[in-house]
Amino acid sequence: MKFFKRHKIKLIIAVILLTAYYFSLPKQLFKSPTSTVIESVEGELLGAKIANDGQWRFPQNDSVPYKFQQCIVQFEDAHFYKHPGFNPISIFKALSENIKSKKVKRGGSTITQQVIRLARKNQKRTYFEKLKELILATRLEFRYSKEKILSLYASNAPFGGNVVGLDVASWRYFGRFPNNLSWAESATLAVLPNAPSLIYPGKNQQELLAKRNRLLKKLFDEEIIDKLTYELALEEELPQKPYRIPQIAPHLLQKGVKDFKGERIKTSVKIGLQHQVNDIVKTHYNELSKNEIYNVAVLVLDVETRQVLAYVGNSPTSKKHHKDVDIINKPRSTGSILKPFLYAAMLDAGDLLPNTLVADVPTQIASYKPENFDKQFSGAVPASKALARSLNVPAVRMLQSFGLDRFHHYLKELKLKDIKFNANHYGLSLILGGAESNLWDLSKSYASMASTVNHYDDTQGKYYTNEFLEPSYLKDFKPNFGETSTEKPIFDAGSTYLTFESLNKVNRPEGEQNWEFFNDANKIAWKTGTSFGFRDAWAIGATKKYVVGVWVGNADGEGRPGLVGVSTAAPILFDVFNYLPQSTWFEKPFDELVKIPICSKSGYRASEICEQKDSIFVQQAGLKTKPCPYHLWVHLDKNEEFQVNTSCENLSNMVHKSWFVLPPLMEYYYEKNNPFYAKLPSYRNNCLNETKAKMEFVNLPKNTTFYLAKDFSEEVVPIVVKLVHSNPETKIFWYLNEEFLSVTQEIHEIELLPKKGQFNLTVVDEFGNELKTYFEIRK
Template structure:
């Protein structure tokens, strides 16, 4: 057979050989198909990603770099239109037509390489580049290229074109340690990838081709030329119009890249701790308010540090959406020398007076008091506990709403004693204070003055839910306890709300919050909007609180030292209240709450005492109060007093005929309360003294022992010279000129006139103190002196 005959018969002989070897070829193809079928991993990328915290509009608040030191954001599911059009024209114009490889692109690459005399193009499709990126930058050899082709074709059968393009956009190198379009958009331009201009999108499209070009001080001309050519291409094919083309070419390359936002560091830390590391964390925060509150905290922090007060926190709750709008967990200190990394908002701290409104609301809810009912404000010792007002002054008696507004400790403790510590402890648990978890007996009467601990989160939420109670009532919706959310996976707050009528009366009192001028210039906190607010200061000046509510917002502020160190001047009205009102100045004003009329009732109230009016109260007013106040106590202070016709002396049937008597309803305060009340109320008329020829009414005593209290325990300390300190015993008398005779254990020890104080050093053990005035009135108390 000659040569040409062999050539002509070759196809037939070759096909015959194939047919004879068909089983081998089928087996080889089966193996090849099996390998192809399983040649791709379950997931192409398992690289660690950044944790990204966004606000309610998707703007970045904070970001934590990935564990491998790369700014690689969590992968996205779609590609912004501008970047999509740019990357397709620059990298793979036939992307939506090929099956993972493009022979047209290979041909074009070979032509470019031959013309340049070196490899300037590899002809890889976007799919092949995704495979190469997933294989962590293997060398560009022929064998590696075959692997890319093999896996790229399989990838096209597994994923849609848009999914593959999204992978490329998420993992393409963008210069330095920046990976993916999202990280690049924020690192280079300071905004979301969807908001990039055509020029910016084209710049990021050319970067993966040569990511080392992205330098601020070199290769800028070459980088701009590549970008501009891509812009020209988009104009040529009609993707952008002439105006967009001209504007895009005019844009300059970025210079110094902006820093990524670093707001809400404690929120992102909380999200990471809750299992959201490496994810997009969509919070409900408002970036504007978060930034404003952060700046307010830092502004006040500079002044507070002069007094060695290093930490502060603030939170804003939106009562309309039940979301947290701002969350500043602490002040900023790059050295973290003062516990600035601690999220104080969730930390239990001593409550100070911030719980007082809860007691007031609870007592109104149960009908124990009326809002204006007089409460005793006198020096007292209850079971060894001696509360004192902040200014160490007393009013004698004070309306309950004013005691709350002025945050007077003694009347509030008296109210707690009447209400019951155990009952109030249970109420605090009911409304959601999760950290009041010790037995009620551990707290005692100090529970309402700072003996308990609570977090700023819980406290602000409870105040917010009190406001929601009124909002729900006005809107006719169910009165249920709400959960405020910081981000989607936030833990809910559980509890039971107060009744709307109790909340309304409490907020009306808190509108008048005021302290004596010595306690702080509270008058400066004037605002165009009504705010129910309360401050608190813990024992030892360790914690300063201020919480305020309107129908739309609840704002909480805490100031102090994370390590618990107390500082002089660290009080709520001075340290926390200025921050509170600065925050409210950034919030929209709203109308005030509508009264819950159906839950209120007009009640006859004694004008002078605020109690339910008795039949002898001389001045009765009708006031809308909570319906529960119907069960409140009837006025105990007004009593019928029989006097001479001129009103100068008290008389009775033992010394005067009935027709020579005048019967008058008289407000009679206990002697100790009367003593302080007269000092601040000069118009108060004490009951006249008995005429000398009258027998006394033993039920009304004009004198009282102020200290010690009945059955109290007294500890007398030893001085440095080992002598015992003296204890000052005190009594009061309604007659300023009265003489009081003092007896200790039936032994006369002295007398006093005007100021009734006597210094004594009783021995250890039980004693009886008895006092008698010149009219024969007497009273006594028993007490015990203890070693420790």
């Protein structure tokens, strides 16, 4: 106690000095901006962006390769592992030599002191500054291990020009990681920080060679390398000029800079796959550019881990054609790529069975008149084939039937962030490209649907609550699928599986047509899309393991003839899938499916009078669908040539038969494409027909608006109106605004040459059946 009282002031001063010493070293030594670096899942360099201060300076690397470690210690500080941060002998020798020469000729700094000097931005080399460095160096030795101090030096030492740190120097001067360098290459880099402004690869070659070889000789003398290694190292050439930093995934690097600027990012990208996809894109770009199509984007996702395996944001085009734009996250017109979501939604809601016939006839809804790509009509087509063939008219009619708001709700559940407006903003064109989305969101949705089916099988009939989560490009990403539940996430597994079954039947592009005849062929659920004006071409495919998304077009939105999904995007899709490992097809989710009889001809649930039935698996909700509406019980004469009834035939002479009958407009087009379709026989002449005849306009729904068109001779082009009748031989009488126009038989078609205005068109058949429509003509 007396000691403390006697030396109170000294102790206080000591405590102050010790406190000052303890806090003399900042927590973060180096605050200079660093480059953003992305690496593949294997640890290979994918790309880097220069730091904000114009220096190539990679983030801190705690690992220093053995060869460089030995070289730098032998060259800069042979007693590094023995001193406490400074070397008294070296300091004494430096002082003596500098005093004799009356100038600073030699430094006695250790590697630890050099770390301090680098952290202090190379302050002026004075004796007072040296004293500061010495004090801080000892403090640094207390804080960090020798290995950490060496790594700080290696990461921040100058290597000439704007190259800072071993990692960058290794890539700039030798084009590879520092742990892959030879002894000669490591020695070359070890001597550079000693005089980076004087010695630079490609210049001062003799000085650089002499320094390197002296270091190699020292390594040999210290028995760090053997004689053969030494002799071979002496023969190695010096680097002549800097290499370019690899830019294997430049657009993923852009994303990394935005999310983790200045950090070293370990991604989930597979280096081999990334190289292969780059090559595929380059090959197709070379062909597409001949048609002035300049931009391509490809995204590959792992369904199980929901990680990015390959990321090509654009083709290797020029700045003029926006090569730096990352297309993957840019909103583009969807074309037909949303159709599988509508199909799945209708299955899921029980509004449809896979093979239910849907109408494919001329359609006009208000002022909207959709058309199929080939301008043709099938009359009626199974819903699954309408999806596989990407028919527009059935899709619009299905959307109208399902409900625009209802489908819009499903899309919002999918978290397609570029669908920002309400349903009425898009209208029925929503299903044909009236909305925008991006390759990232669309690919993640297909991946989530695939995962739904996979997880349903893995969990023996359950779902995950967070199935439709965001993918990631980070190596350490672990998807959080949420809790298991009996509640479906968006679509049930049965509806999703049936959707994929339909998409597997899409006709493949040239070179892939006969895939099903090979045992090792990959079954792929895939869909294309083409936007209005040939501006965007899409192809997205899913297997049990992978999802590949492709977009092709021009970043500036210019359309090009031939810019169609199946001919431009699909070949890229299949080239990528052909490189990926093959995966098995999805397991059938039996608990979400039920086997029921369906009508072979209509695809509806079979009614009692359906003469041909198939037994197929449908989604559970399909039990709510109505039975076949297209089969009638008809009564025929003995020869089955005419319909009869009790007014003209005895019951004993009648043949009662089920008959497949489509509405007149559907029948008109359907029979052209289905030669085995048998039209319903007409009634025998002596029979009283109480059944009302059916008529429909082919191209003139109610409230249609026409615009007067003129030909090259400035003559007004007439409007052609067609009508179908259940009995074509019947005479039809035509009236326009109550004035008689004409009478037709067998071919019910007339030409109208009215002026501007509103009109009422009426047709009456010879039995008194009447049909009316209204239309307007504008200039």
